[in-house]
Amino acid sequence: MSFQKLGLSSELLKAISEQGYTTPTPVQQQAIPHILAGKDVLAGAQTGTGKTAGFTLPLLQRLMENHDPHQKPRRIRALILVPTRELAAQVLESIQTYGKHLPLTAEVIVGGASINMQIRQLHRGCDIVVATTGRLCDHMHERQINLSSVEMLVLDEADRMLDMGFLPDIKRIMGNLPKQRQSLLFSATYSASIKALASQLLQNPVAVEVAKPNITSENVSELVYGIAKENKRALLSYLIGSNNWQQVLVFVRTKHGADRLEKQLTTDGIRSAALHGDKTQGARTKALDFFKNGKVSVLVATDIAARGLDIDDLPHVVNYDLPQVPEDYIHRIGRTGRAGSSGAAISLVSPEEAHLLLEIEKLLKRHLPQVADTGYEPVSLKVIDAPKKAAPNKTTGKKDFRHSKPAEKKEYVTRNQAPGSKPKAQGSRARSR
Numbered sequence: 001m002s003f004q005k006l007g008l009s010s011e012l013l014k015a016i017s018e019q020g021y022t023t024p025t026p027v028q029q030q031a032i033p034h035i036l037a038g039k040d041v042l043a044g045a046q047t048g049t050g051k052t053a054g055f056t057l058p059l060l061q062r063l064m065e066n067h068d069p070h071q072k073p074r075r076i077r078a079l080i081l082v083p084t085r086e087l088a089a090q091v092l093e094s095i096q097t098y099g100k101h102l103p104l105t106a107e108v109i110v111g112g113a114s115i116n117m118q119i120r121q122l123h124r125g126c127d128i129v130v131a132t133t134g135r136l137c138d139h140m141h142e143r144q145i146n147l148s149s150v151e152m153l154v155l156d157e158a159d160r161m162l163d164m165g166f167l168p169d170i171k172r173i174m175g176n177l178p179k180q181r182q183s184l185l186f187s188a189t190y191s192a193s194i195k196a197l198a199s200q201l202l203q204n205p206v207a208v209e210v211a212k213p214n215i216t217s218e219n220v221s222e223l224v225y226g227i228a229k230e231n232k233r234a235l236l237s238y239l240i241g242s243n244n245w246q247q248v249l250v251f252v253r254t255k256h257g258a259d260r261l262e263k264q265l266t267t268d269g270i271r272s273a274a275l276h277g278d279k280t281q282g283a284r285t286k287a288l289d290f291f292k293n294g295k296v297s298v299l300v301a302t303d304i305a306a307r308g309l310d311i312d313d314l315p316h317v318v319n320y321d322l323p324q325v326p327e328d329y330i331h332r333i334g335r336t337g338r339a340g341s342s343g344a345a346i347s348l349v350s351p352e353e354a355h356l357l358l359e360i361e362k363l364l365k366r367h368l369p370q371v372a373d374t375g376y377e378p379v380s381l382k383v384i385d386a387p388k389k390a391a392p393n394k395t396t397g398k399k400d401f402r403h404s405k406p407a408e409k410k411e412y413v414t415r416n417q418a419p420g421s422k423p424k425a426q427g428s429r430a431r432s433r
């Protein structure tokens with residue numbers, strides 16, 4: 001299947017070929033014709049599948065169908081809602097890339113940037129707004145934005161928006177939009193709340209399913225290191241240094257943890273930057289730019305800040321802390337192995353996190369291969385208690401946390417084995433720490 005067959009205009013085809021794309025990805029093949037036909041679409045597409053072009057290309061084409069070049073100021077005809085500022089910047093970049101031969105204009109409305117500047121931009125007018133919900137609601141509250149001309153609404157990474165508690169904002173925004181519009185909802189996973197949102201937002205939607213929710217990309221090989229909490233940092237430095245990893249995205253649970261690990265890695269001589277929600281927008285952009293252009297080799301990030309990052313050919317993702325929500329494991333490792341390239345995802349798991357690993361494996365319906373010799377004191381990743389799932393004691397009715405769940409059989413590989421490769425012959429332990 002070629003892009004020409006999808007019915008896209010010559011201006012868009014030109015931009016696509018300038019990007020070097022020859023074949024539409026599955027989500028593009030499936031979604032683009034429906035969107036061009038004016039249908040509402042509910043798309044289950046995980047990150048890295050080419051979903052951004054999947055909605056951006058037909059959206060640009062639809063806007064061109066009734067484009068009035070004399071309209072001044074320009075009215076907002078398309079609204080794209082995203083969970084994070086970084087994703088907003090990326091979607092804007094896609095609009096600019098694919099729309100470079102079209103006369104359409106777009107603005108980003110996100111928190112952390114000057115509200116007055118945004119007001120001036122809004123007064124100048126634009127065809128497309130890409131926004132995070134909080135700042136958009138601020139502008140609505142101040143009556144600085146007019147959404148009455150919106151013909152197309154896109155919710156990108158809708159599951160993440162709900163996880164982040166943005167449902168009330170989304171509802172407020174929906175209340176300000178014309179009823180007559182085309183709506184598209186993209187989500188990596190389908191929870192009951194996503195289904196409920198879809199039923200309120202979409203009219204007779206066409207369902208597009210390109211990757212079953214809750215599966216990870218085949219291009220990513222995964223490894224688990226069972227390691228005591230206090231040894232994680234040294235192991236991480238060792239893995240980066242000994243394997244000469246040049247670009248590693250490291251996930252941690254907290255903002256404070258991100259700053260601390262960044263400092264520690266820098267002390268270990270590894271060029272690092274941190275990315276989290278407490279950083280100013282300027283600092284976030286700078287950290288990401290440094291990481292993309294190789295000025296730092298490690299980006300230590302929290303889930304929220306890392307959401308939607310698209311870094312070409314990112315080779316390594318490390319879960320320094322396991323995510324609290326198992327679905328986040330899929331989002332995190334989706335940062336690598338994108339658009340056909342291969343990647344490795346490594347999880348450093350302490351005994352305290354064993355229950356989180358179990359939850360992830362349950363979600364994936366498979367075991368993650370575990371390194372047998374980490375070079376450190378072996379630790380057990382047996383789940384010794386699972387407080388939330390504990391069954392009531394039949395006689396007392398009280399929850400009994402004493403029962404330990406036996407660890408299931410694991411696949412073991414050796415420490416220096418690159419994920420997905422054959423085990424290397426191991427010499428003596430690599431170095432003492």
Ligand code: AMP
Nearest residue numbers: 021023024025047048049050051052339
């Ligand atoms: P996304 O899932 O939208 O974040 O896209 C993931 C990556 O795939 C981005 O780097 C896109 O530039 C790239 N991409 C999108 N469409 C194609 C395509 N048809 N062929 C090759 N790469 C693509």
